[in-house]
Amino acid sequence: MTIYDIANALNISPSTVSRVANNKSGVRRETRQLVLKYMEEHNYVPNITARNLVNQSTKIIGILIADVRLAYHAESIYHIQRELTSLGYCCIIFNTGADDAAKAEHMQILSQRRVEAAVLIGSTFQCPLVEEAIQRHLPNTPVFLFNGHMDLPNVFSIMADEQNGVTNCVRFLMQKGRKHPAFLLNAHTPSNDLKLFGYEIGVRSYLHSEPLIYEAPEDSVQGGYDGTIQLMQEHPETDSIIYSVDLLAVSGLRALRDLGVLVPDQVSVIGVDNSMYAQISVPRLTSLDNKLLDMSMTTANMLIDALSGKQTTRSIMVLSDIKEREST
Amino acid sequence: MTIYDIANALNISPSTVSRVANNKSGVRRETRQLVLKYMEEHNYVPNITARNLVNQSTKIIGILIADVRLAYHAESIYHIQRELTSLGYCCIIFNTGADDAAKAEHMQILSQRRVEAAVLIGSTFQCPLVEEAIQRHLPNTPVFLFNGHMDLPNVFSIMADEQNGVTNCVRFLMQKGRKHPAFLLNAHTPSNDLKLFGYEIGVRSYLHSEPLIYEAPEDSVQGGYDGTIQLMQEHPETDSIIYSVDLLAVSGLRALRDLGVLVPDQVSVIGVDNSMYAQISVPRLTSLDNKLLDMSMTTANMLIDALSGKQTTRSIMVLSDIKEREST
C-alpha cells in the first residue's frame, strides 16, 4: 500500500495523499477526511525507508555495548531507548563483545545504517582502535561516550565521578574507624582504573598509609571469591574491602563468610554500581551509586539537543554517592 | 559520497560502481580495482536506506520486550542479536513496559519500519490486544513469540517447558523426602500460570495432597520476602517452596534466614530461570533451568529459516531441567 494506491483509489493525486499523511495544511477538509478514512481502513503506514531517503534522515540511533547481559548496561539502554522512542527515534543495538577490534568494526555498520547519532556504553570503548574507527567512519556523527573521554570534536562524554566516589568510600570507611581498606578488581578497564586511582588517593590522603590492591581472575563470581580468600590470607589485618563492582563484592561476601569473618563487624565491604545484586546479597551491600539513571537520562537529553542543532556541553560528570546498607 | 560521485571522479558510469559495490561479475579487473581503491580511500559505504528501498528489504528485525533490565530478557536479546547481526541483519529493540496496550501500539512502529520479522520476548505478549495488533499491522510478517502461543498463521512459538519443569521440581522435592511443598508467585503472567499449573499437577499426582499457593506483592525483592514470612507463619508445616522466579526465591531465602529456618535442612527452596541470582545467593539456589540460551539460538535459527523461505516448524518446545545447588 503506497500513496499511489490511495491516490488511484480516490482519484486524487499522490501529493495530496502525502500532505494528509504528513498532516500538512493546504488540503480541503472533506478531502482530508476521505483520505484519512481510507488510510485507517487499509492500515496504511508510510514507508519510513522511502521517507528517510528523501528526507536524508533515518531517525535511527545506534547503541553499542559490550554485553547487555551485564546489569549495568541493560539499565542504561532501557532509559535511553525509552526516551528516544518517545521522540520518534528508534535504536539499533549491538553487543560488540569485549574485543576492541570488534568494537571498532561496528562503527562501519553504524555508518552504513546512517545512524543520526551513536551511543557507546561502557568505559571500554575508550580505546585507540575505536577512536580511529570513529574518525574514519563517523567523523560527522555525534557520538556519546558513556564513562569515557575522547578528544574528538564530535564525541560527547557522560562520566560518572567514580574516582572521587571511591575516594569518598575510603573516607567513609575511615570515619567508621577502618584503618586498612583493600581494593579488589578483576579487570583493567578505564573505569576500573579510575576507581583504583580514587582508592589510592583516598588511602594516601585520609589514612596516610600504603594502598593494598588485589587483582582477581576475570570471572566475577569465582574471581571475587578467590581473590578475597587470597587477600585475607596474605593480609589478615585488612578491615575493609572496596570491590570494583557489586557482583565481585557479593562473591567476596561469600568468601568472608566461609572464612568465618564477620561483616561488617570485622570487615566492612563496599561495592560499586548500586545494582540489584547489592540489594539481595547477605548482608545487603553498601554500594557506590554511580547514578546510572541520571546518566542515561542526561545522555538522552544531550543527544536530542545535539540532533536538534542546539549547542550543548561536550562533557558532563554525574556525581556519585554512597548508598549505605548492612555491609559497612 | 554516492555511487555518482565515484562514477564522476573516475569517469565511469554509476552502474559499474554499483556492480563493484555489490561484488558482481561483469567488470574488468582493472576497473574493479580502481573503484575498490577509490572506495577504500574515501570510506565509501553504500546507503542502506536507498538500497533497501529498491530491494524491498530492510534487513531489520524488531525485538519487543517488556523490560531489558530483567536478566531473563537481556540474555535472550544478547544471543538473538549476535546471531542475526552475523547474518547482516540489525535489531531495533523496544522496551514496551508492562501495559498490554503499549505493547500493541509498538506493532505499528514495527510495521512502519518495515521489519522483516519480529521477536516478542516474554509470555506477557500473549494477550488479545497484541494478537489483534499483529493481525492488523503485521499480518504477513513472521512473528516469533517467546514463551507464548498464538493461533495465527504468521506467528511462531518458542516455548520453555515450564509446566512439566515445575512438575518435575515437585517430584524432585518428593524424592528428597519433602511432603509439603508450597508455590509462591508475584504476578499472573501466562508463563507463571503454566508453572503454577505444573505445580498443582505435581502435588496432586506425586504427593496426593492439596496445593498451597501464595501470591506475593508485585515487587520481587520485597514481595519474595513478605510472601515467605506470611507463608511460613500461616503454614509452618511447609518443608519446601518453589518460587516462580529466582529473584523471588533469593528474597525468600533471606526471609527464611531471618525466621531462623535452615535451608535446606528444614525447608528446601527452588527458583526458576537458573540466573545469576541463583549462583550468588546464600545458600546457592537450586533452580529450574529453562534453557534460555537454547531458546534464543533456536529462535534465531527459525527466524533465519523463515526469512529465507524455508518451511520450519511453527512451534517448538525446549525441555527444561533442574540445576541442583545448595538450597535443596
Added chain:
DNA sequence: TTGTAGGCGTTATCAG
C-alpha cells in the same frame, strides 16, 4: 565490459 534509463515510495517545489 560498460552505459542508459526506469523505478523503489516519499517529499518538496512549482504551476495551475
Added chain:
DNA sequence: CTGATAACGCCTACAA
C-alpha cells in the same frame, strides 16, 4: 486547494 515533476541513492534490465 490540487496536481505534475524532480529529486533522494541505489539496483537492474536492456542496450551498446
